[in-house]
Amino acid sequence: MEMIRAGFLEALRLLFALDPAVMEVVRLSLLVSGAATFLSLLLGIPLGSVLALSDFPGRKLLFSLVNTGMGLPPVVVGLIVSVLLWRSGPLGFIHLLYTPSAMVIAQVAIAFPIVAGLTAAALGALPPQLKLQLEALGADRFQVVLLLLREARLPLLAAVMAGFGGVISEVGASMMVGGNILGQTRVLTTATVMETSKGNFEAAIALGLILLLLSFSVNLALTLIQQKKRI
Amino acid sequence: MSIEIRDLEVFRKKKKVLSIEKLEIPAGQILSILGPNGAGKSTLLLAIAQLIEPKKGEILFEKQPVPWGNLDLRRKISMVFQDPLLLDDTVFGNVATGLKVRGIPRKEWKNRILEQLGLLGIVHLAKRSSRSLSGGEAQRVSLCRALVFSPEVLLLDEPFAALDPASRPVLIAELKKLLRQKGITALFVTHDRNEALMLGDRIAVLEAGRLIQIGAPQEVFSTPATASVAALVGVENVLPGKVVHQEQGVATIEVQGIEVRAVSEAREGEKIWFCLRPEDVVLHIGPLGPSSLRNHLEGTVRSVLPLEAQVRVTIDCAFPVAALITKQAFFDLELREGKVVGLSFKASAVHLIPRS
Numbered sequence: 001m002e003m004i005r006a007g008f009l010e011a012l013r014l015l016f017a018l019d020p021a022v023m024e025v026v027r028l029s030l031l032v033s034g035a036a037t038f039l040s041l042l043l044g045i046p047l048g049s050v051l052a053l054s055d056f057p058g059r060k061l062l063f064s065l066v067n068t069g070m071g072l073p074p075v076v077v078g079l080i081v082s083v084l085l086w087r088s089g090p091l092g093f094i095h096l097l098y099t100p101s102a103m104v105i106a107q108v109a110i111a112f113p114i115v116a117g118l119t120a121a122a123l124g125a126l127p128p129q130l131k132l133q134l135e136a137l138g139a140d141r142f143q144v145v146l147l148l149l150r151e152a153r154l155p156l157l158a159a160v161m162a163g164f165g166g167v168i169s170e171v172g173a174s175m176m177v178g179g180n181i182l183g184q185t186r187v188l189t190t191a192t193v194m195e196t197s198k199g200n201f202e203a204a205i206a207l208g209l210i211l212l213l214l215s216f217s218v219n220l221a222l223t224l225i226q227q228k229k230r231i
Numbered sequence: 232m233s234i235e236i237r238d239l240e241v242f243r244k245k246k247k248v249l250s251i252e253k254l255e256i257p258a259g260q261i262l263s264i265l266g267p268n269g270a271g272k273s274t275l276l277l278a279i280a281q282l283i284e285p286k287k288g289e290i291l292f293e294k295q296p297v298p299w300g301n302l303d304l305r306r307k308i309s310m311v312f313q314d315p316l317l318l319d320d321t322v323f324g325n326v327a328t329g330l331k332v333r334g335i336p337r338k339e340w341k342n343r344i345l346e347q348l349g350l351l352g353i354v355h356l357a358k359r360s361s362r363s364l365s366g367g368e369a370q371r372v373s374l375c376r377a378l379v380f381s382p383e384v385l386l387l388d389e390p391f392a393a394l395d396p397a398s399r400p401v402l403i404a405e406l407k408k409l410l411r412q413k414g415i416t417a418l419f420v421t422h423d424r425n426e427a428l429m430l431g432d433r434i435a436v437l438e439a440g441r442l443i444q445i446g447a448p449q450e451v452f453s454t455p456a457t458a459s460v461a462a463l464v465g466v467e468n469v470l471p472g473k474v475v476h477q478e479q480g481v482a483t484i485e486v487q488g489i490e491v492r493a494v495s496e497a498r499e500g501e502k503i504w505f506c507l508r509p510e511d512v513v514l515h516i517g518p519l520g521p522s523s524l525r526n527h528l529e530g531t532v533r534s535v536l537p538l539e540a541q542v543r544v545t546i547d548c549a550f551p552v553a554a555l556i557t558k559q560a561f562f563d564l565e566l567r568e569g570k571v572v573g574l575s576f577k578a579s580a581v582h583l584i585p586r587s
Contacts, residue, residue, distance in 0.1 A: 129312055129316055130316050132277070133310070133312055133316040135282055136305075136308070136312075137309065137310075137376065137377070138305055138306040138309075138329055138332050138380070139328075139332040140332070143332045151319055
């Protein structure tokens with residue numbers, strides 16, 4: 001109990017003292033996961049839209065690949081990205097391994113199937129005739145997709161939350177492709193693992209609490225937007 | 232805008248669902264389309280709206296062929312579905328959809344939208360969320376949304392089916408007035424023959440993807456081309472029979488052992504369908520006084536069904552005959568099940584359809 005109390009107090013101290021080392025870890029976590037979520041939306045929403053609104057050969061196969069991707073284990077993603085970016089690997093020449101960019105790539109691979117799958121589900125849940133109705137009102141193909149995405153904006157916010165939640169909390173891939181280098185690739189999850197393995201439970205609890213608080217704040221903000229729109 | 236269909240064939244899931252050799256709708260005309268489920272009515276509208284590509288044939292607009300899916304043409308056509316299909320937005324936002332996709336400047340929206348809402352009597356709903364509307368209000372918004380950008384063709388796919396019966400005639404009358412004012416060509420798909428009558432300048436009947444009959448409402452309703460059209464337009468008494476005698480345009484026909492007379496040129500020996508509308512049957516107790524009715528039968532009341540303004544009576548006289556009488560006549564005749572009544576009808580009220 002004493003350890004937990006001490007961890008909690010340490011977390012409050014680190015937070016309120018705006019400890020520079022902790023702030024750097026928080027900043028990098030937000031930057032990497034924010035960028036990964038943004039890129040996942042850029043890739044996932046168009047892919048989800050195509051899956052939900054078009055019919056083409058191989059659509060079902062692609063759909064099942066995306067659904068599989070939604071549950072992709074982060075360590076597998078970490079392994080694949082590491083192999084690709086390894087110095088002697090096929091993309092080794094771009095020298096990205098153990099950089100924040102490598103972490104973003106890995107996190108995009110984790111989040112974008114989630115965004116694509118949830119986008120396809122959100123669009124698929126709309127009335128089937130709505131697409132025809134919008135076309136009948138004179139919308140071209142691009143306008144139809146935009147109007148349908150706008151109509152599905154509440155479940156799409158859930159996709160954003162799920163995507164961000166998936167990457168801010170993953171540790172395996174970030175550890176493998178980032179290397180947990182202080183000041184360069186150390187993020188909240190990798191730092192928590194490291195402190196725990198060193199037996200620094202106070203610091204680990206503090207970092208865990210900050211991670212929870214961060215995740216909660218982002219999701220609370222998105223939930224508030226979602227609920228406000230629903231009224 | 233006039234519409235002309237030639238040799239049109241539409242397939243859905245590899246099955247031919249529509250095959251129309253020729254159909255012309257002059258500019259400004261309202262065509263009601265009647266037909267049972269699966270007759271191809273909605274498919275016809277979707278093909279005209281350029282939303283389903285026909286496999287064969289062509290649809291001419293203003294006598295000109297147009298490449299399929301042409302956006303400029305699509306934007307002259309508007310369609311309203313059975314479900315209002317409103318977006319999760321305010322009423323104003325919903326009605327603005329068509330203006331927005333056409334790139335019409337925002338400053339023009341307000342006047343056009345408020346004017347259109349006013350024409351359908353729902354200007355007070357402008358700021359309401361579409362999710363808070365009743366079924367009737369939502370369908371009015373859907374109509375406003377389809378009309379606000381002044382389409383030249385309006386396609387209506389059973390838009391009143393979900394409305395309560397009391398509000399339908401009001402909305403149909405308002406819509407008809409609007410269509411006339413703006414000279415919009417309209418195709419109106421419905422299951423309801425009364426709605427088809429109320430709105431249509433002409434009525435077309437589709438069955439199994441084919442155009443069975445088209446003509447003025449009176450023509451389709453009084454001289455249906457087939458037994459199924461007869462049933463569709465409310466001719467409840469449709470029975471097989473045979474012409475046994477022909478004399479100066481009056482055919483004597485035998486229907487299940489009973490002879491009746493009909494004004495018809497049908498030849499002796501010809502097999503026919505005997506069609507009689509229930510409202511053309513006169514019921515009476517005892518002998519009928521002097522009248523122009525040439526057919527007199529007697530039967531027993533089998534069932535009595537009070538409707539909104541009339542009573543539907545089924546009488547057994549070798550074959551069942553349905554009659555529609557006023558409530559007053561029903562009380563005067565003191566009708567009840569099992570009572571023996573006389574039933575008479577004019578020879579001109581009988582319509583004969585050749586039976587193959």
